[in-house]
Amino acid sequence: MASTAGHGHGAAADPPETRPPGGGATVRVRLMAAVVALTATALTVAGATGLALQLRDTDARIDDSLARAVTAVRTLEAEGQPDPAAPDDPDARVPWTSLDTLLRKAVETRVPGEDEGVVALQDGVLSWRPADETGAVRLDTDRELMAWLGDVVRDDAASAPVTVATAVTEYRLVAVPVDVAAEPGTHGTVVVAFDRSALTAGVRRIFLTYSAVGLFALAVVSAVAWFVVGRMLRPVRMLRDTVRRVTESDLSERIAVLGKDDLADLAGSVNAMLDRLERAFGSQRELLDDVGHELRTPLTIVRGHLELLDPSDAADVRATQALALDELDRMQRLVDDLVTLATADRPDFVRPxxxxxxxxxxxxxxxxxxxxxxxxxxxxxxxxxxxxxxxxxxxxxxxxxxxxxxxxxxxxxxxxxxxxxxxxxxxxxxxxxxxxxxxxxxxxxxxxxxxxxxxxxxxxxxxxxxxxxxxxxxxxxxxxxxxxxxxxxxxxxxxxxxxxxxxxxxxxxxxxxxxxxx
Incomplete structure (x- = not known):
């Protein structure tokens, strides 16, 4: 709905924003703030939810790989080493006799992938690492991590995946404790770790891009909403300006109504109210003018005859009296008629x-x-x-x-x-x-x-x-x-x-x- 104020005028430019009394924000600003806040909230919730789901999926894949690594170490520990007495029988196995051999075998059988690292520790000291670590993570170079691994409590709970953050990066790892019965008192640990920061970097880059796009979209939405809200509120501002211009002497201002929405109904209702007010004020002015004219004539007649009255002439006195009474009767009829018309709009004017x-x-x-x-x-x-x-x-x-x-x-x-x-x-x-x-x-x-x-x-x-x-x-x-x-x-x-x-x-x-x- 678009509108213009007054009769016979073309479309006017949007009137300037005016701050309401008391210095509060305008309706346009409040609506804009609400739109921007809701849009920003929706974008933030959507982005945060997507990021959390992607990170959870990445952690789930890492944990699945770590669980397989734990199973592989436990299986190797349980199977034992080849039987030296039966070198030709690959199925002949005997318990491990050397913890160092078990740790070396565990590291050799685990070929680390990209962003993955493997080390073996014996009594908290680095014992073995893969010979070829191309593309793998060098865990032994992170002193803070190695110090943490040296303090790991030796129990099965340590085999559960944990997240460890150091100054170098953030790891998702398992530390699997292993023992050899032939070497009591000596403890080993096989550590399999993933560089979680590197694995989630792609996800974070995607959501950084999402954030940039979201900020751009928020800016575009804000600009469009500012324009749209301004156009929607234009009839309200026109209504405000029209009401300000309406005075008792000038009720000709109107709002052009276009469309069939609520604002169009509001503008039409205001125009109808202005029509009623204009008719009422016009009728009132006309009534006062006509009443003044109608009453002025008999008053002038009575005054003129009284001024010319000869008190000593009885006939003139009687004639003037009759004329004055006739004019007063006419004024009384006029007043009675006006009272009747004045009460015509009252609910009890007629009583059926x-x-x-x-x-x-x-x-x-x-x-x-x-x-x-x-x-x-x-x-x-x-x-x-x-x-x-x-x-x-x-x-x-x-x-x-x-x-x-x-x-x-x-x-x-x-x-x-x-x-x-x-x-x-x-x-x-x-x-x-x-x-x-x-x-x-x-x-x-x-x-x-x-x-x-x-x-x-x-x-x-x-x-x-x-x-x-x-x-x-x-x-x-x-x-x-x-x-x-x-x-x-x-x-x-x-x-x-x-x-x-x-x-x-x-x-x-x-x-x-x-x-x-x-």
């Missing part, structure tokens, strides 16, 4: 209850007879019970009837009716007045909007908005229709409400019109 729509229609007809000299006719009556606020619906319906009286001639017919159609409850009023100009149809439900005829009659322009607010509070709407061609002049206002809680769907239609309001 089961209402007999047919009886409500008759009651509204009776109340409408005092609105003017027009002829009021009920064209259709819905004999159903619906959940509505009877007082608010009566208020809205009478407001529509009052409008019809205001804009139609005395003696003309004003029709009203109620009906159920398409799962909706329709309450309507039709007059025979001049109608509503097409250019004003979309605005007549706006607060303080007055048509040309309404301006002449000094209306405040709040009647129809109150009707719209009552309809909206019921989950419905109010709209305007024109009679079909040939049906005569006038206009039809319809309260379209959800048919909630309807009990009976019957509708009693008057004989005056075959179709109630179309």
């Amino acid at each position: 209850a089961p209402v007999d729509v047919g009886r409500l229609t008759d009651d509204v007809l009776e109340k409408a007879r005092g609105l003017g000299e027009q002829r009021f006719v009920v064209v259709s009556r819905a004999d159903v019970t619906a959940r509505v606020d009877a007082q608010r619906i009566t208020q809205a319906w009478l407001q529509l009837l009052a409008n019809a009286v205001r804009f139609s001639a005395a003696g003309s017919a004003v029709r009203l009716g109620s009906e159920v159609a398409g799962g909706r409850l329709l309450l309507w009023v039709r007059d025979e007045g001049p109608g509503v100009p097409p250019e004003e149809e979309e605005r007549i439900f706006e607060r303080f909007h007055r048509g040309q005829a309404d301006r002449v009659q000094h209306g405040a322009g709040l009647g129809l908005p109150i009707v719209a607010a009552i309809a909206a509070a019921h989950g419905g709407r109010v709209f305007l229709e024109h009679p079909p061609p040939g049906a005569g002049p006038g206009v039809v206002f319809v309260l379209d409400l959800p048919a909630v809680g309807l009990v009976d769907g019957a509708s009693d239609v008057s004989l005056e019109l075959a179709e109630p309001h179309r």
Whole structure:
């Protein structure tokens, strides 16, 4: 998701990083630190695990070779030497008579491989080493190792592989004690050792290369993550900058929404909130302007007449009093209408209850007879019970009837009716007045909007908005229709409400019109 602030602007460059209040790290830095730490941890664990497994495998191969060496020495010691009395019989064997001979034979039969060394010690002193040690390890040249071997405890446990580290290298070795019965008190040791450092050097070189590659990969991941995190957080920074630029006098800033991710939803929600705030502030400013204008006129009229009042003229006093009371009544109606609109958004603005729509229609007809000299006719009556606020619906319906009286001639017919159609409850009023100009149809439900005829009659322009607010509070709407061609002049206002809680769907239609309001 990419975004730009404001209307009509192209894509803006990424805004600079700003440190949050208190000097803490930015979200981008914290995310980067987390990504780098997790990546470094994963690379380290993987490398350390691989290195440990490779070293363990190398030690296992060394230990296997040392175990075979121990077996070979024990076998040689147990078999004995060839029988001098039967030189022609290779299977004739007798116990060893010389420890030195046994040690020499043990060294000769063990041909050391690369990175392997063999020596024999007698009473802790070097006795034999291989004649050809090409590629082998010269154990006797490592004085620290030879000193350690001279102190080896003579027991079978010494035949177990051990690791010995000296200043020269690190060894993995076995020291096999051997004895000859013919020479009691003389002790020999056959030592087979591998240069563990040399054997593991290849593994360590591989993992040094791995470490270098891992550091390079970590650097690449960090650079890419810095860029990606920056792009991901760009809508958040745009949101922050947009909110900073929003003021009570300028709510036009918006964030362009691209994509369908969570940040796009956030930007869309903020834009919707800004739309609501802009409408609310605009409505508030318009309300204050219009209220000031509407109240200023009657106050100016009253003030002007009071300034010109002749207290000694009783007729002038009575006329001024009547005019002032009339203007005060008009201001009182304006204030009452404003209070109604101000409470329209409250949950308790309407209090629905089961209402007999047919009886409500008759009651509204009776109340409408005092609105003017027009002829009021009920064209259709819905004999159903619906959940509505009877007082608010009566208020809205009478407001529509009052409008019809205001804009139609005395003696003309004003029709009203109620009906159920398409799962909706329709309450309507039709007059025979001049109608509503097409250019004003979309605005007549706006607060303080007055048509040309309404301006002449000094209306405040709040009647129809109150009707719209009552309809909206019921989950419905109010709209305007024109009679079909040939049906005569006038206009039809319809309260379209959800048919909630309807009990009976019957509708009693008057004989005056075959179709109630179309």
